[in-house]
Amino acid sequence: MKSVLVRKSEQAFDLICDEIASDKSISHRCAIFSLLSDQASKIDRYLLGEDTLNSLNIAAQLGADIKRVASSVTITPPSSLKEPKDILDCGNAGTAIRLYSGFLSSLEGMYILTGDAYLKARPMSRVVEPLREIGAIIDGRENGRLAPLYIRGSKLQSFRYHSPVDSAQVKSALILAALRSNGTCYYKENLLSRDHTERMLVGMGANIKKDEDGWIAIKPLKKPLKPLELTVPADPSSAFFFALAAAITPRSKIIIKDVSLNKTRIGAYKVLKKMGADIEYELKEDKYEPIGDITVTYNGKLKAIEVSSKIAWLIDELPALAVAMAFAEGTSVVSNAKELRVKESDRITSVITNLKKCGIVCEESEDGYSITGGDIHYATVDSYGDHRVAMSFAIAGIFSGMKIDDIDCIDTSFPNFFDILSKITRLEF
Ligand code: S3P
Numbered sequence: 001m002k003s004v005l006v007r008k009s010e011q012a013f014d015l016i017c018d019e020i021a022s023d024k025s026i027s028h029r030c031a032i033f034s035l036l037s038d039q040a041s042k043i044d045r046y047l048l049g050e051d052t053l054n055s056l057n058i059a060a061q062l063g064a065d066i067k068r069v070a071s072s073v074t075i076t077p078p079s080s081l082k083e084p085k086d087i088l089d090c091g092n093a094g095t096a097i098r099l100y101s102g103f104l105s106s107l108e109g110m111y112i113l114t115g116d117a118y119l120k121a122r123p124m125s126r127v128v129e130p131l132r133e134i135g136a137i138i139d140g141r142e143n144g145r146l147a148p149l150y151i152r153g154s155k156l157q158s159f160r161y162h163s164p165v166d167s168a169q170v171k172s173a174l175i176l177a178a179l180r181s182n183g184t185c186y187y188k189e190n191l192l193s194r195d196h197t198e199r200m201l202v203g204m205g206a207n208i209k210k211d212e213d214g215w216i217a218i219k220p221l222k223k224p225l226k227p228l229e230l231t232v233p234a235d236p237s238s239a240f241f242f243a244l245a246a247a248i249t250p251r252s253k254i255i256i257k258d259v260s261l262n263k264t265r266i267g268a269y270k271v272l273k274k275m276g277a278d279i280e281y282e283l284k285e286d287k288y289e290p291i292g293d294i295t296v297t298y299n300g301k302l303k304a305i306e307v308s309s310k311i312a313w314l315i316d317e318l319p320a321l322a323v324a325m326a327f328a329e330g331t332s333v334v335s336n337a338k339e340l341r342v343k344e345s346d347r348i349t350s351v352i353t354n355l356k357k358c359g360i361v362c363e364e365s366e367d368g369y370s371i372t373g374g375d376i377h378y379a380t381v382d383s384y385g386d387h388r389v390a391m392s393f394a395i396a397g398i399f400s401g402m403k404i405d406d407i408d409c410i411d412t413s414f415p416n417f418f419d420i421l422s423k424i425t426r427l428e429f
């Protein structure tokens with residue numbers, strides 16, 4: 001088990017950063033959606049994290065030919081997808097297991113999707129139940145609540161489904177199932193979750209439209225889709241760790257280049273701005289996604305905030321925002337965020353346990369936490385196997401010094417995280 005000692009830094013920094021890890025959500029979708037075409041998809045800046053490499057491996061097990069030169073990937077689908085000879089390992093990736101569940105449910109053959117110990121503890125009923133309703137043959141441990149999942153591809157019925165959870169993974173699984181069902185399908189969520197699936201599939205020629213009541217209508221495919229041709233933008237969730245670093249380090253500034261500015265992904269930047277950081281956006285292109293630069297400049301001590309709405313737009317950044325709250329003046333409260341309990345770790349308990357070790361006054365609630373800003377001090381904290389918890393506390397360490405145990409998980413989404421962090425402070429492994 002690897003650990004890192006982040007040394008306290010006394011220095012301000014002024015960075016232009018063009019090496020933030022590529023977007024994880026978009027990379028997973030590139031691997032999976034390219035299988036819906038009959039031509040080669042060309043992806044530049046594919047994320048070479050463990051999670052997204054697992055999605056590519058699964059595409060290869062289903063018969064795709066994958067050529068990779070550094071982070072440029074060409075994915076050529078086979079003339080017909082084939083039943084894999086072995087189980088499909090999604091590693092730590094909830095996105096891979098849930099999207100592939102929807103994708104494989106209608107594909108002739110037998111599939112077993114599994115992952116690491118953390119993934120095998122996460123709820124799968126949210127995709128298993130609606131898929132079963134439309135005729136999927138899908139099962140798993142505890143009657144399909146937990147992975148490994150077993151799927152026998154079958155004919156799927158059209159559906160009208162109002163999801164009880166605002167989850168892009170559930171939405172994407174159902175959209176993928178709808179594309180090979182027997183009629184127009186309708187899907188609705190209460191708050192728009194990240195919409196990369198709709199944007200990318202429409203870009204590939206799929207017939208997916210949303211009406212004014214929020215119902216997404218998905219027409220089954222009549223022919224293969226056009227291939228993908230795109231450069232994956234930087235991941236705003238990964239970039240947020242360095243946005244946080246600039247927001248809490250006096251006289252510091254960072255320009256994050258070529259990052260997705262999709263509104264469903266930058267909610268945490270809006271919160272950080274409300275807390276007092278100076279944040280500006282520059283839109284540079286808009287093909288599948290709005291992409292541009294984000295500049296974050298230190299602007300004095302942060303102020304406490306209450307966060308209770310549009311949680312899906314900042315769900316992945318809440319561990320880092322919790323660190324921002326620990327540095328802010330006053331008591332911050334997060335609520336309506338019980339989804340945090342079913343992420344790579346129970347992020348409410350992980351973050352609050354670690355903050356308490358750092359001497360911060362904070363409390364868990366069922367669906368969030370309250371954090372009173374104070375003097376964060378040196379501690380040894382645990383990642384709980386969760387990449388975002390590990391990276392959030394590494395950033396806190398810039399201020400106070402911090403030892404973080406079990407940091408291998410960072411490779412799932414941000415393999416060069418410490419290369420960038422080492423430009424700001426000293427690290428010992
Ligand atoms: C993701 C959706 C989110 C997010 C996850 C990636 C995606 O999960 O937390 O890191 O790529 O669709 P949910 O859709 O389950 O909220």
